[in-house]
Amino acid sequence: MTKLGIALMGTGRMAHVYGPKINAHPGLTLEVVFNPRIASAQKVSQEYGGRPMDDLDRVLADPAVDAVVIATPTNTHVEYIIAAAKAGKPIYCEKPLDQTLERVDQCLTMLDAHPVPFMLGFNRRFDPDNSALQQAVAAGEIGRLNMLMSTSREPSPPPMEYVRASGGYFVDATIHDIDLMCWIAGERPIEVFSHGSCVFNPEIGAEGDFDLTMTQMKMPSGAIIHINNSRQCAYGFDQRVEAFGTDGLLQTVNHRDDPLMRWSATHTEARTPLKHFFLERYDASFYHALDEFHGAVTQGRAPSASQSDGRAALAIALACAGSAKTGKAVAPDY
Template structure:
């Protein structure tokens, strides 16, 4: 049984704790959070230990692995401390707000030869997995275009956004990772446009709430990402992959698949699932399963720290493109 500690008792920490507790291959041994009441409350739920300082668990030789669900500015230090102590690591995105710092951390982590995984959970969504497997099998031939729609159901609090690193590092970074994964090639050029259509106050910290991104790989493959902080009809998450032999696409999740036809309307359906923890509940479970397999050596790490660096690089290029109004080369 892999002994895992969760660092951070917020909403993501709670999801990871639940999935560890439900795994037949792992044991949830402790929760750490500087807000000790949060750690204590979550620990009581699963009959485990609570501490205030994450380093106490990182330095505990009885613990095999840690899940880092703490604020972004703590990620690098905690990842490195855990890996230097020989612990497997699952860390929430992004690796860091600063690309150079993230790159240096990734380079050191590679030398430590400890399983370190970045939590891009959308790769583990069942429909995304099926699309990826179909690409690998050649069902669409050569991939020509990837289209990604990513719209949140509700606008995040401005205080959160103030410290989020901006829409590209905080939200679209998931889509940058998906683009790399589905294209099978690294983008070499990024062009992005951004607008403040929902909240003009974002200008205070140079952020936008609505954006589009165009990317091209060296061979000419294309990716389009459209993103919004607020879709009034629910969590809108769709993928489309077009290739020389066909097309793949997925649909949104709803509480019910029933469609209604009356004299007043046709094709009426239930609203989309309205929260990312519901939309990606299966993805979080599969992600934890993959981490446990990697931590025990049964499978390779599916999403590396370097993947986190590359997604962050694309986010930075997109931000520079918005500011300059020009395409940016990915160097």
């Protein structure tokens, strides 16, 4: 298997997701951990290996670095993407590309001028359950797709510092569901209609954001898509997809630590809460996403979840945010 030397850009929460996955993959080697603050780079390097570095130019000029995995804050993505593209390094980048279409378009212009393999980290496509459902829909197992529904509810609201920098609930969280639904349906909406409210944390509402949302997307084929999101869920990380077609129904179910289902006079089904958060529920998806990136780079094919997918998902998320604020249906700015 062809080996790729990886520079892991960033040392925050997502670095601790990707560090172990890079080390677990037989075709990837963690060569460098980058952070402008060298102490942070050293700390992550001690956990997962790689040389700590704080000079971006040196990282991108390093002959041992074949590709970069960008796991930095969203507002730095465009800067690092452009630098890596100019250096001719293949790029895997966490979602979203940016929080504004203007910055995304600047980034896409530079990627056109400096073409390198690029993949956006929409990891839920690579969850085995979601992947199996998408393949079944594409194979026509349920006939024509008529309705597609995504439920995505988090255990508890994030810290306010995160909320303030997130770009809003639709851009931060719903964008995952948006990309997943468009990928499964094989098309993008011509119109979205969203509602949002704040029922769990008044501080989030004071920031002009939501912690409870519902979105409907109208597709060119006539299919209807529904997405419901909540920043709080008493029973854990609720993640389900349902596809309804002319010939049947497909569903993914929640994961539990204890899969045994029980029935008695006092209770039914499982006794344990759902997998607590995305790090546990979608653990395997991050490995499969990196495997797709490795295969695309080493085999000379375009990675899935491209920059155009990233732009479309952001355009749809921003349209959802606009709809929730105005109470009107909005056409995404493709």
